[in-house]
Amino acid sequence: MDQILSLVQIAVLAVWLMLPAYFPNPIAAVFGGGKPIDNGKLFFDGRRILGDGKSYRGLLAGITSGLLVGLIQISLASREITILNxxxxxxxxxxxxxxLVIFCLSAGSLLGDMVMSFFKRRMNLKRGAPLPLIDQLDFVFGAWILTYLVFPQWFIATFSFNIIIAILIISPILHVTINIIGYIIGVKKEPW
Incomplete structure (x- = not known):
């Protein structure tokens, strides 16, 4: 029973730490649209740099949502609230x-998604085409890399091996679940 509780506690910590990175992409999908970040320009290979799915409005909405979630978390943490002890x-x-850490997690998640979008265009994959596992983790790695580059000591002290493994397991499950919900309610054109 103690092992199960310990696993649940690790999962709770993993989700808590990643909430500022989990919110930006779905919020960007909901509130995005408008002028694309690449301004419709082509890369030297003749393909769009990022595509219409990456817009300034989505970027701003996504980062703002991550910051708002993070500010709520800062408030809760300052009150020394506990969950499952x-x-x-x-x-x-x-x-x-x-x-600033929350900003890095939020912005990094969107940057990770944009970088993968750039590579998907290079692989001649159309907007929304699936790239299993990569699609579910690109935002995680983007959040981690940017946060590590700006706050390496905090990152190393906070993201233990167990937390990292939990995030790598939980994130794809959450990602697919949120995308299916987005598809059902008509926010996404594909369920992946």
Missing amino acids: IDLPSFGPDTVSAI
Whole structure:
């Protein structure tokens, strides 16, 4: 029973730490549209740089959502709220650092998705074409890389091996579930 509780606690911590990275992509899909980030330009290979699916409005909405979620988390962590006897960790030693960490997680998740979109265009995959597992983790790696580059000490101290493994297992499941819901309600054109 203790092992199950321990696994649940690790999963809760993993989701808690990734919430600022989990929100931006679905919110960008819901509120995106408008002027594309690549301004319709082609790369030297004759294909779009990113495509119409990556817009300024989606980028702004996504980062804003991650920041709002993170600000709620900062407030909860400062009140020393626990879930399943877990002290919810803060996102930095002070409020400014915590907000910057949350920004890195949010922006990094969208950057990771954009980088993969760039490579999908190079592979001649159309917008929305599936790339299993990569589609479900590109935003995770983007969030991790940007956060690590800006806040390496916090990242190393916070993302233990067990937390990383939990995120790598949980994220694809959440991603597919959210995409199916988005497809059912008409926000996404494909269920992956």
